[in-house]
Amino acid sequence: MNNTPIPASEITELTVGLNRLARNLWWTWSHEAQEIFNELSPRAWQNLYHNAVAILHEVSDYELRSRLQDREFARRVREVLQHFQGYLHEKNTWAHKHAPGLITEPVAYFSAEFGFHESLPIAAGGLGVLAGDHTKSASDLGLGLVGISLFYREGYFQQAINPENWQTEYYSLLDPKNLPVERVFDARGEPMVGQVEIGHAQLHFQVWKVNVGRCTVFLLDSNRPENEPQFKDLTLRVYGGDSTTRIMQEILLGIGGVRVLRSLGIQPSVFHMNEGHSAFLTLELIREQLGAGKSFDDALSWTRQHCLFTTHTPVEAGHDRFDENLIEYTLGRFLKQMRVPANKLLALGRVFPANTKESEPFCMTVLALKTSRAANGVSELHGQVSRRMWQPLFPDKKEDDVPIGHITNGIHILGWMKGPMRQFMKRKLGSQWENLAQTQECWEKMADPGFVSDEELWALRYNLRRELIEFARRRLLMQGRRMDRSDFIVYDRLLNPDTLTIGFARRFATYKRAPLVFSRMEEVIRMAKDPQRPIQFVFAGKAHPRDDEGKRFIQYIIHLSKHSELQGHLVFLENYDVHVARHMISGSDIWLNNPRRPLEASGTSGQKIGMYGGLNLSIMDGWWREGYDGTNGFAIGDDSHPTSVAEQDRRDSDNLYRVLSEEVIPCFYERDATGIPRRWIAMMRRAMVTLVPKYNTHRMVQEYAQNYYLRG
Numbered sequence: 001m002n003n004t005p006i007p008a009s010e011i012t013e014l015t016v017g018l019n020r021l022a023r024n025l026w027w028t029w030s031h032e033a034q035e036i037f038n039e040l041s042p043r044a045w046q047n048l049y050h051n052a053v054a055i056l057h058e059v060s061d062y063e064l065r066s067r068l069q070d071r072e073f074a075r076r077v078r079e080v081l082q083h084f085q086g087y088l089h090e091k092n093t094w095a096h097k098h099a100p101g102l103i104t105e106p107v108a109y110f111s112a113e114f115g116f117h118e119s120l121p122i123a124a125g126g127l128g129v130l131a132g133d134h135t136k137s138a139s140d141l142g143l144g145l146v147g148i149s150l151f152y153r154e155g156y157f158q159q160a161i162n163p164e165n166w167q168t169e170y171y172s173l174l175d176p177k178n179l180p181v182e183r184v185f186d187a188r189g190e191p192m193v194g195q196v197e198i199g200h201a202q203l204h205f206q207v208w209k210v211n212v213g214r215c216t217v218f219l220l221d222s223n224r225p226e227n228e229p230q231f232k233d234l235t236l237r238v239y240g241g242d243s244t245t246r247i248m249q250e251i252l253l254g255i256g257g258v259r260v261l262r263s264l265g266i267q268p269s270v271f272h273m274n275e276g277h278s279a280f281l282t283l284e285l286i287r288e289q290l291g292a293g294k295s296f297d298d299a300l301s302w303t304r305q306h307c308l309f310t311t312h313t314p315v316e317a318g319h320d321r322f323d324e325n326l327i328e329y330t331l332g333r334f335l336k337q338m339r340v341p342a343n344k345l346l347a348l349g350r351v352f353p354a355n356t357k358e359s360e361p362f363c364m365t366v367l368a369l370k371t372s373r374a375a376n377g378v379s380e381l382h383g384q385v386s387r388r389m390w391q392p393l394f395p396d397k398k399e400d401d402v403p404i405g406h407i408t409n410g411i412h413i414l415g416w417m418k419g420p421m422r423q424f425m426k427r428k429l430g431s432q433w434e435n436l437a438q439t440q441e442c443w444e445k446m447a448d449p450g451f452v453s454d455e456e457l458w459a460l461r462y463n464l465r466r467e468l469i470e471f472a473r474r475r476l477l478m479q480g481r482r483m484d485r486s487d488f489i490v491y492d493r494l495l496n497p498d499t500l501t502i503g504f505a506r507r508f509a510t511y512k513r514a515p516l517v518f519s520r521m522e523e524v525i526r527m528a529k530d531p532q533r534p535i536q537f538v539f540a541g542k543a544h545p546r547d548d549e550g551k552r553f554i555q556y557i558i559h560l561s562k563h564s565e566l567q568g569h570l571v572f573l574e575n576y577d578v579h580v581a582r583h584m585i586s587g588s589d590i591w592l593n594n595p596r597r598p599l600e601a602s603g604t605s606g607q608k609i610g611m612y613g614g615l616n617l618s619i620m621d622g623w624w625r626e627g628y629d630g631t632n633g634f635a636i637g638d639d640s641h642p643t644s645v646a647e648q649d650r651r652d653s654d655n656l657y658r659v660l661s662e663e664v665i666p667c668f669y670e671r672d673a674t675g676i677p678r679r680w681i682a683m684m685r686r687a688m689v690t691l692v693p694k695y696n697t698h699r700m701v702q703e704y705a706q707n708y709y710l711r712g
């Protein structure tokens, strides 16, 4: 037995290493790293919402040093830090082999939001989560990628439900000291401060960086003492405020973002606009080229050579349009500097250049399309829909020839895999399992009855379902404290671990039709309360603060959960975020997705469930239209939709009830003599092997690299 104390210098090395690790989000997809932070203080780990930086403040330096004298603990910390160092310096990545040019000249990836983890809540929803997963995979693949976004000190709103079951929003101020962010300094060692002109004033901004494995994301922050108050709070909230706030945020994101890259000496090979919010970056690039003496046409063509654009939605409200008076008010001075007739510049944001500012507002999507060398939608169907939508921009092209392709979205597998599943994978696949998790072979093994038995998979499902139910009961108990006594329910009788569990969680945009499954109450109550084959629902989601229709949906569903016969079979969890999502996607047997086709451009939440053996029950829209093969889940309706919305709602509701009662429920409850649902588990295996290796961001980022980033 070795009982000599570990030398102080080595302890220091480990504490420094842990502090560095806490400030690199790599830990959020390393199981061993999370275990270490958890172990330091399991209770604080929960209360601080899994925030590694905050944990290291919670635990004193003295405690940390003392505890590192536990040899076993020190050994594990050392091992994690070695993995982390090895990861950072790996020289044999996918990019080294397939895209070495993108290591030296990175991709600049602009996104108004990034969703990495619950401890850095600066994303509003799916777009941000996608950007976060894109970055994590770019890092794993070794691709040079530099992210640009804004630092929202109040993040996105938190949801609380009032006694009338109405969504209310509240915000809390984030403290950078307790976040995985670091100040960016300039060459003189001073905090970097940049400027953009807005109207007649200068907006000053500072810069933070987030380390995401090998990649860096820079966050611009308007909270500077030299700013006027309205500028100071510009980056307070994600998509905060009116269209004036919005355009100013977008000016900062696009124009400020390019300036940050320039002052850091980063020379991107390509600028990737994740949605149109950042499209003003193209005006800054044009301005730079004009400044270097190019003509307007040459400056525009240089810019087009260096920009890519991904559009994310066919929903009209998802495309920013600004009144040109507002453009002139905020950007007028910037545009004048270019010495190009204003109309020529403003025409970049109009479908029809001959239109006047009165007849056609300035559209960020149009600007992005006109200034990019290539563009894409986020699923095959969304590509088609986008080509139709933007055909007028390309009058000499037939719809099929409109230059908008598609790359179907994905999710970052390890980032979405939680504890019990990781332990299961490790037990089955050995210590190298994390490197295998992206491969076809891995999921072929997981799906192979000779490798994992039906009984083991069923035990895993029970484990995950129970975790979700206990999580839901805990959350509901906390929610209940704010409710009135008449709402009091016996929480431990809510939901049943033996019951087929249907999850539904996403933004409560009306086109996603959250209440569709309750359109025939008698029928759904009969299904839910069937003594032999019951079902239950877990719902969550936020409505946009100004979307009363979406809030009414929430109110209705909560009302049903408390006051209808569905009580005990339906719950609504407040404050949907990445953490709630992780529980819901892992514990749900069925993931329900019933948007109005073709408005769900891709959807990603359904992609997160496959690794847990969850099954999709979805409209044939977005990614599911490509993923579904008749054996790996359930389809609501077919690859078509009527033009009338009323007709579509009726037809989809009919189909939903039919599939639930004739396919989903019988299959789940069909048990053999030993009590195992063989047919259901066979379907889980099909989902694992056909969906997980494909609908992930490793595949997605490789496609971006090969089909877009490298096609200069």
Ligand SMILES: *Cc1c(COP(=O)(O)O)cnc(C)c1O
Pocket (backbone or CB within 6 Å): 124, 125, 126, 127, 129, 505, 506, 507, 576, 577, 578, 581, 602, 603, 604, 605, 606
């Ligand atoms: C995955 C995810 C989304 C996106 O879900 P969709 O079903 O694709 O709309 C939104 N919010 C959170 C918190 C997520 O984890």
